[in-house]
Amino acid sequence: MYSNILITNLDNFGRGISYLNNKIVFVENALPGEIVDLKITLEKKKYAEAKVIKYHNQSNFRIKSACPYFPKCGGCNLLFYSYENTLNFKLNKVKALFTKNKISYDKDLEIIKNSHPLNYRHKLNLKIVNEQIGFYEEKSHHLIPIKECLLASPSLNKVIQNYHLLNLKDAELTIRTNTNAEILLIINTPEKTPHIAFDKLKSQIKLVGVVYNNKTIYGNNFYYERLGGFLFKVSFDSFFQVNPYITTELFKLIKTHIKEGSTVLDLYSGVGTLGIVASSLAQTVYSVEIVQNAVLNGNFNAKLNKINNIKFMLGDVGNIIPKLNLDFDTLILDPPRKGLDKNTSTFITTKLPKTIIYISCDLNTLIRDLKLLSSFYELKEYKILDMFSYTYHLESFCLLKLL
Numbered sequence: 001m002y003s004n005i006l007i008t009n010l011d012n013f014g015r016g017i018s019y020l021n022n023k024i025v026f027v028e029n030a031l032p033g034e035i036v037d038l039k040i041t042l043e044k045k046k047y048a049e050a051k052v053i054k055y056h057n058q059s060n061f062r063i064k065s066a067c068p069y070f071p072k073c074g075g076c077n078l079l080f081y082s083y084e085n086t087l088n089f090k091l092n093k094v095k096a097l098f099t100k101n102k103i104s105y106d107k108d109l110e111i112i113k114n115s116h117p118l119n120y121r122h123k124l125n126l127k128i129v130n131e132q133i134g135f136y137e138e139k140s141h142h143l144i145p146i147k148e149c150l151l152a153s154p155s156l157n158k159v160i161q162n163y164h165l166l167n168l169k170d171a172e173l174t175i176r177t178n179t180n181a182e183i184l185l186i187i188n189t190p191e192k193t194p195h196i197a198f199d200k201l202k203s204q205i206k207l208v209g210v211v212y213n214n215k216t217i218y219g220n221n222f223y224y225e226r227l228g229g230f231l232f233k234v235s236f237d238s239f240f241q242v243n244p245y246i247t248t249e250l251f252k253l254i255k256t257h258i259k260e261g262s263t264v265l266d267l268y269s270g271v272g273t274l275g276i277v278a279s280s281l282a283q284t285v286y287s288v289e290i291v292q293n294a295v296l297n298g299n300f301n302a303k304l305n306k307i308n309n310i311k312f313m314l315g316d317v318g319n320i321i322p323k324l325n326l327d328f329d330t331l332i333l334d335p336p337r338k339g340l341d342k343n344t345s346t347f348i349t350t351k352l353p354k355t356i357i358y359i360s361c362d363l364n365t366l367i368r369d370l371k372l373l374s375s376f377y378e379l380k381e382y383k384i385l386d387m388f389s390y391t392y393h394l395e396s397f398c399l400l401k402l403l
């Protein structure tokens with residue numbers, strides 16, 4: 001144990017930083033200015049990780065966490081802060097990383113706040129271990145049993161309260177919901193035969209489907225979501241943003257920056273959300289997505305919303321686009337966390353579309369890609385969208401214009 005250690009800063013993951021014998025130590029649930037006794041939990045050559053054994057003083061910025069499972073559960077990282085301070089943390093993090101990586105942006109950084117910073121999530125991935133439901137503690141297979149999740153929407157928490165009706169001993173449970181509180185359950189378990197108490201479960205929640213070990217055993221293997229004036233069909237394995245309010249804010253940004261009559265290439269298109277939003281202004285939209293059901297959803301969603309100027313292509317962006325012979329002036333990028341692959345960035349720097357709208361859920365890969373594009377593009381607009389409130393994650397909206 002180490003005594004009377006001063007926490008000097010916060011890292012990008014919301015961990016306190018201190019130094020022991022010139023080695024950096026990342027301390028869970030510790031804020032700048034706090035003096036603590038700590039215990040090392042992981043020792044590496046260049047850094048160590050630690051947890052607090054005793055607080056000698058507490059930061060004026062610390063609030064009592066509203067969640068009894070914080071910080072053990074690891075799902076939220078910033079519940080020691082007021083919501084306003086979590087936003088400042090995100091703004092400072094982007095500012096510092098932009099400066100460090102020489103990303104030039106001459107306007108003030110802006111953040112679009114969440115309307116409901118708690119109970120906003122529409123999807124949860126839970127574990128059931130030995131008939132108990134919860135999350136694995138970070139970097140472990142140790143279950144933290146929970147009775148509710150403060151980030152999850154009330155309809156998801158209703159499922160958690162009634163999970164015993166699923167009669168599962170060991171399973172991975174994904175719960176998806178929509179703004180109408182309908183529930184789609186996706187269960188993966190070694191148990192071959194389901195023993196779900198359907199009648200009781202249906203009296204508690206608006207169950208629209210159960211996918212059990214990849215087989216639909218009740219209702220549908222999809223749900224619908226109505227957002228921003230559009231209706232979307234979403235299959236159990238298709239991506240959909242977890243935060244409906246911030247997603248509608250993202251739709252507004254897309255609408256603002258798509259020029260009338262433009263030709264749009266929408267890469268990593270999911271069920272077609274951003275392409276469909278863009279299609280009301282664009283002349284034509286071409287969308288590319290790797291998940292087959294998401295492409296089927298996209299085609300269906302275009303018809304559902306009476307849109308006939310969008311075309312979906314199934315496949316890996318990196319493989320498909322070098323073979324595409326398309327003229328387009330606007331590119332929408334919304335990749336997974338790993339950002340752009342080499343083929344895709346080479347394609348962009350060869351084709352050089354006038355406008356790029358880059359949506360990212362990973363700040364590090366976004367910065368890597370922005371640096372790569374910076375010889376050709378100016379970052380005209382940048383906004384943080386607080387899609388993942390009370391966690392260190394953030395969504396970025398970037399508007400890039402060809403130099």
Ligand SMILES: C[S@@+](CC[C@H](N)C(=O)[O-])C[C@H]1O[C@@H](n2cnc3c(N)ncnc32)[C@H](O)[C@@H]1O
Nearest residue numbers: 239268269270273289290291316317334335336
């Ligand atoms: C962050 S999501 C964005 C989806 C959509 N734009 C939206 O707003 O709902 C990323 C999407 O990229 C898809 N994807 C991941 N890797 C891909 C690849 N190599 N090629 C094409 N699509 C990919 C995922 O299936 C997912 O639907």
